[in-house]
Amino acid sequence: MDPWAFGWTQLLTIFGMAITVAIAWGGFRSFNRWRREQLEAKRIDIAFDALTLAHETKSVFQHIRGPLVLPSEWADMPAQPNDTEQLRLRRGEIYATTKRINDKREFFERVARIQPRCMAAFGPEVAKVFKKLHIARAHLETAVLMLTHEIDNPCAGNDQKTKEHYEEMRRDLWDLEFPPEEDRVGQMLREFTDGVIAFTKPPVVTLYGIKSRQSAPLTVMTATSRRLNTMGAVLKKTFRKNSERFR
Numbered sequence: 148m149d150p151w152a153f154g155w156t157q158l159l160t161i162f163g164m165a166i167t168v169a170i171a172w173g174g175f176r177s178f179n180r181w182r183r184e185q186l187e188a189k190r191i192d193i194a195f196d197a198l199t200l201a202h203e204t205k206s207v208f209q210h211i212r213g214p215l216v217l218p219s220e221w222a223d224m225p226a227q228p229n230d231t232e233q234l235r236l237r238r239g240e241i242y243a244t245t246k247r248i249n250d251k252r253e254f255f256e257r258v259a260r261i262q263p264r265c266m267a268a269f270g271p272e273v274a275k276v277f278k279k280l281h282i283a284r285a286h287l288e289t290a291v292l293m294l295t296h297e298i299d300n301p302c303a304g305n306d307q308k309t310k311e312h313y314e315e316m317r318r319d320l321w322d323l324e325f326p327p328e329e330d331r332v333g334q335m336l337r338e339f340t341d342g343v344i345a346f347t348k349p350p351v352v353t354l355y356g357i358k359s360r361q362s363a364p365l366t367v368m369t370a371t372s373r374r375l376n377t378m379g380a381v382l383k384k385t386f387r388k389n390s391e392r393f394r
Contacts, residue, residue, distance in 0.1 A: 195347075197265050198347050200343070205336065207254050212322035212332065216239065217243075220239070221239030241294050248284070248287065262277045265277070276338075276343060279336070286319040287320060289319075290319040294313065315331070319332050
């Protein structure tokens with residue numbers, strides 16, 4: 148028998164190789180699709196973390212800017228030379244804001260952690276959104292310093308411009324339901340929340356169109372099985388034709 152004659156052995160070898168290539172190609176495509184779904188699922192997780200943080204911001208800053216101050220919030224405030232009970236009370240009302248900010252340290256640490264993740268998932272431009280929150284906090288901390296300085300130096304500035312500046316600091320420090328255009332901190336917080344909702348909306352909207360991560364391996368196996376069945380059917384059909392030809 149001529150070893151170079153084309154027969155069933157060569158035919159089976161060719162089809163076996165074709166099946167192997169088809170399975171590998173199908174599995175690779177399925178894996179790429181699964182990997183894209185994994186990345187999209189990660190973006191959705193980050194989006195929900197950012198949304199949770201954004202909606203939590205309102206209650207956090209309502210507490211920090213609350214006008215009702217308890218004596219226990221400034222009981223540990225260091226005494227100043229020539230202090231009076233009235234001066235200490237006024238200074239304590241401002242000091243309480245600093246203590247409240249420190250009490251919310253965990254919240255601000257979460258902000259610091261989620262910002263780079265959002266930038267990686269949604270683009271570096273989202274840093275502008277988080278900047279609104281940082282500015283709001285900076286306004287509060289600046290107001291604490293300026294109003295404390297006013298108490299300790301009552302004659303530092305009596306002109307109209309300085310008085311207006313201190314009044315603006317008070318609006319920054321306390322949430323007394325000022326008109327929106329007069330509340331810089333409140334405006335920054337609203338813009339932060341709206342900005343987070345805007346850049347997290349696309350992945351959240353597509354949430355129910357994405358397969359779960361747990362079903363990804365099953366998806367690869369299913370696709371491979373379908374391609375294997377297809378190739379088997381083709382092979383059977385070819386064998387049938389060849390058999391009829393040699394009859």
